[in-house]
Amino acid sequence: xxxxxxxxxxxxxxxxxxxxxxxxxxxxxxxxxxxxxxxxxxxxxxxxxxxxxxxxxxxxxxxxxxxxxxxxxxxxxxxxxxxxxxxxxxxxxxxxxxxxxxxxxxxxxxxxxxxxxxxxxxxxxxxxxxxxxxxxxxxxxxxxxxxxxxxxxxxxxxxxxxxxxxxxxxxxxxxxxxxxxxxxxxxxxxxxxxxxxxxxxxxxxxxxxxxxxxxxxxxxxx
Amino acid sequence: xxxxxxxxxxxxxxxxxxxxxxxxxxxxxxxxxxxxxxxxxxxxxxxxxxxxxxxxxxxxxxxxxxxxxxxxxxxxxxxxxxxxxxxxxxxxxxxxxxxxxxxxxxxxxxxxxxxxxxxxxxxxxxxxxxxxxxxxxxxxxxxxxxxxxxxxxxxxxxxxxxxxxxxxxxxxxxxxxxxxxxxxxxxxxxxxxxxxxxxxxxxxxxxxxxxxxxxxxxxxxxxxxxxxxxxxxxxxxxxxxxxxxxxxxxxxx
Numbered sequence: 474x475x476x477x478x479x480x481x482x483x484x485x486x487x488x489x490x491x492x493x494x495x496x497x498x499x500x501x502x503x504x505x506x507x508x509x510x511x512x513x514x515x516x517x518x519x520x521x522x523x524x525x526x527x528x529x530x531x532x533x534x535x536x537x538x539x540x541x542x543x544x545x546x547x548x549x550x551x552x553x554x555x556x557x558x559x560x561x562x563x564x565x566x567x568x569x570x571x572x573x574x575x576x577x578x579x580x581x582x583x584x585x586x587x588x589x590x591x592x593x594x595x596x597x598x599x600x601x602x603x604x605x606x607x608x609x610x611x612x613x614x615x616x617x618x619x620x621x622x623x624x625x626x627x628x629x630x631x632x633x634x635x636x637x638x639x640x641x642x643x644x645x646x647x648x649x650x651x652x653x654x655x656x657x658x659x660x661x662x663x664x665x666x667x668x669x670x671x672x673x674x675x676x677x678x679x680x681x682x683x684x685x686x687x688x689x690x691x692x693x694x695x
Numbered sequence: 696x697x698x699x700x701x702x703x704x705x706x707x708x709x710x711x712x713x714x715x716x717x718x719x720x721x722x723x724x725x726x727x728x729x730x731x732x733x734x735x736x737x738x739x740x741x742x743x744x745x746x747x748x749x750x751x752x753x754x755x756x757x758x759x760x761x762x763x764x765x766x767x768x769x770x771x772x773x774x775x776x777x778x779x780x781x782x783x784x785x786x787x788x789x790x791x792x793x794x795x796x797x798x799x800x801x802x803x804x805x806x807x808x809x810x811x812x813x814x815x816x817x818x819x820x821x822x823x824x825x826x827x828x829x830x831x832x833x834x835x836x837x838x839x840x841x842x843x844x845x846x847x848x849x850x851x852x853x854x855x856x857x858x859x860x861x862x863x864x865x866x867x868x869x870x871x872x873x874x875x876x877x878x879x880x881x882x883x884x885x886x887x888x889x890x891x892x893x894x895x896x897x898x899x900x901x902x903x904x905x906x907x908x909x910x911x912x913x914x915x916x917x918x919x920x921x922x923x924x925x926x927x928x929x930x931x932x933x934x935x936x937x938x939x940x941x942x943x944x945x946x947x948x
Binding site for chain 2: 688
């Protein structure tokens with residue numbers, strides 16, 4: 474059963490590695506958006522420290538969104554998706570593999586580069602650690618929920634903009650608890666509660682979202 | 696032989712057929728409009744003339760008779776849409792998807808009206824058009840969900856696919872609404888103490904009656920409008936069938 478998940482992950486990773494420019498451009502989008510905020514708001518360290526969690530998380534949301542349309546579109550175009558849907562393995566498991574692969578090439582790099590951007594915002598060591606942890610734990614949920622939106626908008630006119638309309642409202646809880654974890658650490662309350670809720674959301678999203686996406690994909694393939 | 700059309704006259708499922716539902720909806724609409732007008736007049740009479748002036752908020756509080764019913768409706772309508780979506784996905788009925796689509800603009804309108812009247816109410820009472828209160832924020836997100844649903848169904852040309860994709864989005868949304876609501880609530884209490892308490896401790900009975908009547912008026916209005924819209928959708932989608940052609944010829948004569 475799990476073999477199919479691993480083989481889908483391996484396949485998607487191999488495809489992603491052949492097109493590294495996509496990963497790198499999403500990553501630089503994240504860096505540029507985050508760097509724009511101090512330019513727009515002003516360089517006061519106190520203000521920046523307060524804004525950092527929200528700014529980094531909103532930018533992470535947008536950067537994740539950027540790579541979502543490609544989750545199924547290429548496979549749809551060359552017919553692979555239909556073959557996957559026809560395979561004896563449940564489509565939900567295949568989508569689970571694709572979600573995990575998407576996280577490995579979008580969420581994980583964001584989490585790795587976030588502390589460097591956090592330093593620009595003068596965050597303390599603790600806050601940087603929690604920020605990295607929160608992005609690490611929260612972004613799988615973004616990939617999961619995003620898969621539903623990507624499947625629903627597959628092959629639809631103006632899919633990219635539509636995708637953001639559908640997915641961004643559903644991202645709000647992750648944004649609140651992700652940024653909240655860092656906020657709580659900065660203010661000395663401790664971010665463990667927020668992080669636990671992020672983990673809960675990630676597990677719920679990874680567990681349920683692929684099946685909703687699979688249903689949406691079947692509709693798109695009809 | 697033709698079992699599909701041989702359903703008992705009193706079978707509930709009969710009305711799942713657009714051809715049978717279309718004239719039924721046409722007959723029901725005037726009644727719902729009449730009920731909406733009656734409940735609305737009674738509600739406005741009680742709300743504007745009978746209900747006493749609030750000793751804290753003066754006359755300004757009377758916007759509650761529009762504000763609260765529209766907020767209720769905006770939430771109910773989303774639930775009802777999700778209900779139709781579930782029925783449509785489970786039983787593959789054509790009419791369910793049309794019902795969900797017909798309700799969406801009304802739901803969005805109610806969410807918008809609720810936010811707008813809330814802003815109008817907030818300005819004189821709290822001194823600000825907008826606060827990031829949990830309820831206001833979740834109502835705003837609800838409006839976003841309605842807009843997302845309408846954008847998705849509008850973007851898909853194939854009507855059946857639009858219904859089904861919209862249905863999945865509605866079900867995902869309805870699962871997420873409590874999560875969004877509680878996260879917004881918790882976010883709000885973490886950032887600031889609740890400076891504004893929306894729930895009043897004791898509400899005069901007359902005010903409650905006025906509000907219930909107005910809520911009924913909005914129910915009836917929503918049903919009437921949704922039925923009108925679903926009739927248009929039926930005509931649009933079934934325009935190749937004989938009965939619609941006959942119907943439209945009858946109208947043009």
